Each structure stands twice: as structure tokens, then as C-alpha cells.
Amino acid sequence: MQLTQQPITKIVIAGGGTAGWLAAATLSYAFKNQSVDITLIESDEIGTIGVGEATIPPLIAILESIGIDLADFIKHTQATFKLGIQFADWHSKGDTYFHPFGTLGRNIDGHDFYQCWLKTAAEGDTTPLMAHSVEAILAQQNKFFIPHEAHNTPLASARFALHLDAGLMARYLRNFAENNGVKRVEGIISDVLQDSSGNISDVCVNQQSIKGEFFIDCSGFKGLLIEQTMHAGFDDWSEYLPCNRAVTVQTTHTKTISPYTVSKAQNAGWSWHIPLQHRMGNGYVFCDKYCDDQQAIDTLLASVTGELLTKPKVIAFKTGVRKQAWIKNCLSLGLAQGFIEPLESTAIHLVSKSLALFIKMFPDNSDTNQVIIDEFNRRIHQDYLEIRDFLVLHYCTTTRNDTAFWRDCASMAIPKSLQQKLAIFKVAGTLTSAAEQLFQPTSWYAVLNGMQVMPSRYNPVLDSLDSNKLTQSLQQGSKAIENAVLTQPSHAEFIARFCDAKDVYQKSA
Known part of the structure; x- marks a missing residue:
């Protein structure tokens, strides 16, 4: 040839x-x-x-x-390690939910886990969806896991990223x-x-x-x-994602180094708080239609802890x-x-x-x-x-009406592709995605559940499963996760061990 x-x-x-x-x-x-x-x-x-x-x-x-x-x-x-994102005040003030990496539970007899959970919830089980997420429970306990000790445990499926x-x-x-x-x-x-x-x-x-x-x-x-x-x-997407400025600042640590990012809804956008080994990274993403730079700086500085290491820096951007x-x-x-x-x-x-x-x-x-x-x-x-559609989901499903920004988000324009996805989910509780897509159904389920968007029914095919056995199976699964997490080190302890003896990670390869 x-x-x-x-x-x-x-x-x-x-x-x-x-x-x-x-x-x-x-x-x-x-x-x-x-x-x-x-x-x-x-x-x-x-x-x-x-x-x-x-x-x-x-x-x-x-x-x-x-x-x-x-x-x-x-x-x-x-x-530091990251197991997901904690969202605060997005659905309503005082409400918090977690978007974990990894998967939720596991399929049962070929049925999607989320549908199984929906059926048990409809029949009275009150176990929260996140009880079936390894990453969510680890984050809740401020723990991380030793990969080479996770084999043959629920922790084996855990996924993580980095701050x-x-x-x-x-x-x-x-x-x-x-x-x-x-x-x-x-x-x-x-x-x-x-x-x-x-x-x-x-x-x-x-x-x-x-x-x-x-x-x-x-x-x-x-x-x-x-x-x-x-x-x-x-392609300008400001119509769907109106935030167009951010202010950032770095501070010293004052709290536990958590294995997750915090995203907190503010009056005209949202703030982030990212824990590193040596400092905190903080920022406020906002829309200048509802908030000027000085108001944004004041809001961010009021939300941080520790001493300032840098001066606030304002960045203008356009989404698209x-x-x-x-x-x-x-x-x-x-x-x-x-x-x-x-x-x-x-x-x-x-x-x-x-x-x-x-x-x-x-x-x-x-x-x-x-x-x-x-x-x-x-x-x-x-x-x-x-990614645009997934981010719009966080805004358009809010029930907040306490500021002009959030009132406008609740009635914002929604891309047709997202409209269709939401319409199917609200009727049947199902989602479809291609293998190459970044955000698989688990991520969508986590945010939809966190924003309290629920389907009208579960798939009736699941009525062929024994309800008691299904509930028992899910409860056993969540208990197994809880027990496995209890034996793991704190996030800070794991980082110290990881950096001093890299074989803690490499043994898992």
C-alpha cells in the first residue's frame, strides 16, 4: 500500500x-x-x-x-481532591443539594437505578437519592478513600477530580x-x-x-x-446564561479542607469556594444588569473566611x-x-x-x-x-423570587434541546444521552432531584419487581456505602499520606 x-x-x-x-x-x-x-x-x-x-x-x-x-x-x-459540588440556595434559600461524580446505585434486573429509586419512593421509602452515591456520602463525612483498599467494596466505583x-x-x-x-x-x-x-x-x-x-x-x-x-x-449565549462578570479573591484557610467545591447562589449570580492545600480560591459570578462591581466585591468579601491574600479582581466575559x-x-x-x-x-x-x-x-x-x-x-x-444546556438547567428550575435576577431566571428563555429533555423527563423520568457526552444521566438526575424537579410517574414495567425485595435491596446498598465510608480516612489525612507516600495511590493501578 x-x-x-x-x-x-x-x-x-x-x-x-x-x-x-x-x-x-x-x-x-x-x-x-x-x-x-x-x-x-x-x-x-x-x-x-x-x-x-x-x-x-x-x-x-x-x-x-x-x-x-x-x-x-x-x-x-x-x-486537593474533589468528589463533586455542593449547591446552596439554588432551589430556594436555605436549601442544599450535592452533585456527585460517579454513578447512583446500580441497575437492578436490567432496570435503570433511578427508576428503581422512584418506585420505592412512590411506595413510601424516604431514603434520599444521594444515600446511593459513594461520592456524596464521602463528601458528607469530609472523607476520601484509599483506592487500593476499595476493591470489592462500594467505593470501587468512586470517581474524583482535583482542586x-x-x-x-x-x-x-x-x-x-x-x-x-x-x-x-x-x-x-x-x-x-x-x-x-x-x-x-x-x-x-x-x-x-x-x-x-x-x-x-x-x-x-x-x-x-x-x-x-x-x-x-x-455564538453569543447570553440569552440563556446572563452572567457576564466575575470577581475573584484568594484567602487563607480557616476550616476543614473539604473534598468538594461549594457553589452558593447570591442575589445576582453565585459564588464559589474552592479549598486547596495552601489557600482558598473564591469568586462571585454575576450579571452586571443586577449588580455593579463594587456590590459584587462586597458580596464576595462578606462570603469568605480567613485573611485576604490578594486584592479582588474583576473579570468581564461573554458566554458563548x-x-x-x-x-x-x-x-x-x-x-x-x-x-x-x-x-x-x-x-x-x-x-x-x-x-x-x-x-x-x-x-x-x-x-x-x-x-x-x-x-x-x-x-x-x-x-x-x-454543557450550556446542563448549566441552564441549574438556573431555569429555581423557585427563588426574592431578587430580580432569580425572578428572571425562573422565566428565562430555555433552549429547545433542553425543553425537549425536560419534557420527556417530567413525563417518564427518563433521560437519554450519547456515550461521548460529558454529563451522563446520573448528573442530570442529581441536579433535577436537587432542584426538586420530579417526574409524574415511574416506568410501569417496574411493577413486575417485588416491591419489598426492591426496597430491601436499595436499603442494603445504601447501608453498604455508609459502612464502607466509615473506615476511610479524612480528606486532609489522605492528602498528607498521598503526598508523602505516592504508593497510596499507585497500588490501585
Whole structure:
């Protein structure tokens, strides 16, 4: 078989931060045995947003897939573990619920667990849905689990992510990438040159030209390459997600280091509180139609504990995504690609998933790439749509009417795709999703249950099951989780053991 290879040998990354250095680390590992030159351009004069300090489980596999030792990464990024998100005051003031990673219970005789739980609840069992979540019970007890001791216990199915210092993560990835041969150029891109076919050929830095065959735009919201040069266009989703500003601040610890993120609804948005080993990360995402910057700063400072380590920083943003994430020989990542508020910690995931798909569909220097570019753009856009709908779910199901912001959320426009999903759920209590989607039914069930959205019935097919045996089975399952959690160490104790003796984790491999 004769194949024509026209490999790309020079990649230029415009911008650093988490997106830029994750791209550099991932690509340098992928091409570690090939003659591919990777150059990253960034300037110390340009600050990074750096608020994406909570992650979701797929990041763990991404880090390990490129040869990063998880224990070493956790030490150097001052990371803690994350089992999910606690939502406070979203449905109504004083109401709290938990969105865990992992699954809820297990299917019984081929029937979806949520349907089994619905049947037992309809028949009088008052066991809460989250009693069947390993992660929720661990979080409730402020515990974590020793993976290699979890085999043959309910804890074996538990999933986790990390809270981490975004600045330290970028530094760690930079060191990793540079050790793999990535070259860093300090400076600001002053000009972008294109050839006769519209491809980017050079970028000018410090009055010097840096040539490339493929360019990755990690320049943040401004989209220096993908928007200002390639004119990708932008789908604005402010109609569905009206928050457009955030204020952030770092504080010292005063409480237990919890293994979950806290998201608390505020008068014009919501605040986050993320525990790291060395400090707390705090922020308030809000809509400036209902709250000015000073009011937001005052609200955030009133919600934090500990001493301030930084001054409050206000960030403006627009929710949406580029109409095309990849055009010709330019791929956008991170904020240059799009932005969805950090309610479910999806920012780093979208970078890593884009990179994984890009490597799977890696182009060459021929003119036959358009078919893979189109498929890449379709799939990335679909990922953003899925996450958008899931975030809208948190807002549109509120019953709060105490502020103008929440009254408007309760009557907000809802995407047709979400309308259909909710309509089916409210009738039959069922959800469908594709295997490649990030948020599987368990996540939707958790938020719907937390926001007290219940279906009108369970699937009548379940009436073929013996009610007493079904209730007993579910109660035994929740009790087994409770007993397994009791034997586990506190989150803080596990972190200390993990960082001092990484075999605590590695024995589970």
C-alpha cells in the first residue's frame, strides 16, 4: 500500500496559561519520538485569567496519559481532591443539594437505578437519592478513600477530580513541556501574516518573524489568531446564561479542607469556594444588569473566611463559543475557543478534550484537511451545546423570587434541546444521552432531584419487581456505602499520606 505523508513539523502556540501549556505538554508527549518543533509564545506582561481551579474526573486520565505522575502533580499544584459540588440556595434559600461524580446505585434486573429509586419512593421509602452515591456520602463525612483498599467494596466505583492552583499548574506543565523540547519565546505578538491561501504563515514577536505550519490560539478572550485574523465568528449565549462578570479573591484557610467545591447562589449570580492545600480560591459570578462591581466585591468579601491574600479582581466575559474552533491551519483552545461560566468546572476539560480530538484527527500539510476540520468543529460545538444546556438547567428550575435576577431566571428563555429533555423527563423520568457526552444521566438526575424537579410517574414495567425485595435491596446498598465510608480516612489525612507516600495511590493501578 502506498500512502502519501506530508507531516507537519513546526507548531506554534500563541499564548501560555493553562490552555497553552497543556497544549504544549500534550503535543510534546504525543510527538516525543518525532522531529516536530513546538514553540510557545507568551509574555509575562500579559496576565492570565487563572480561575479554573476546580476540575472534573477526565483530567486525571489526561494527565496520566501523557506520562505525568499524579502524586508529583498534586504536590506541586497544592491540589486537593474533589468528589463533586455542593449547591446552596439554588432551589430556594436555605436549601442544599450535592452533585456527585460517579454513578447512583446500580441497575437492578436490567432496570435503570433511578427508576428503581422512584418506585420505592412512590411506595413510601424516604431514603434520599444521594444515600446511593459513594461520592456524596464521602463528601458528607469530609472523607476520601484509599483506592487500593476499595476493591470489592462500594467505593470501587468512586470517581474524583482535583482542586488545583491554576498558576502552579501552568508552571508544572511548562516545566514538563520544556523538558520534552518545547521552546518558549517571551514577547507579545505584534503582527500575524497569512499566505495566499489564507493560512497563517508567520507571527511577529520582538521584531522577529516566527514561522509555523500549524498555529494554536491560546490568546484568551481576544482570540488574536482565530478571531482577529481568521474571523471565526462567535455564538453569543447570553440569552440563556446572563452572567457576564466575575470577581475573584484568594484567602487563607480557616476550616476543614473539604473534598468538594461549594457553589452558593447570591442575589445576582453565585459564588464559589474552592479549598486547596495552601489557600482558598473564591469568586462571585454575576450579571452586571443586577449588580455593579463594587456590590459584587462586597458580596464576595462578606462570603469568605480567613485573611485576604490578594486584592479582588474583576473579570468581564461573554458566554458563548466560536462558530468555528478550527479554521485552516489555526486551532483555538481555552478562552480563545469559547467560554461557559465555571459552574460545573468544565473549562480545563474542554481544552483537554479538544486536544485529544485534535490529535486523533491530526492534519498534515496537504489540502485534504477540510473534512476533518468540519467534523472537529461539529463535535466541539456539540460539546459546548451539551454543557450550556446542563448549566441552564441549574438556573431555569429555581423557585427563588426574592431578587430580580432569580425572578428572571425562573422565566428565562430555555433552549429547545433542553425543553425537549425536560419534557420527556417530567413525563417518564427518563433521560437519554450519547456515550461521548460529558454529563451522563446520573448528573442530570442529581441536579433535577436537587432542584426538586420530579417526574409524574415511574416506568410501569417496574411493577413486575417485588416491591419489598426492591426496597430491601436499595436499603442494603445504601447501608453498604455508609459502612464502607466509615473506615476511610479524612480528606486532609489522605492528602498528607498521598503526598508523602505516592504508593497510596499507585497500588490501585
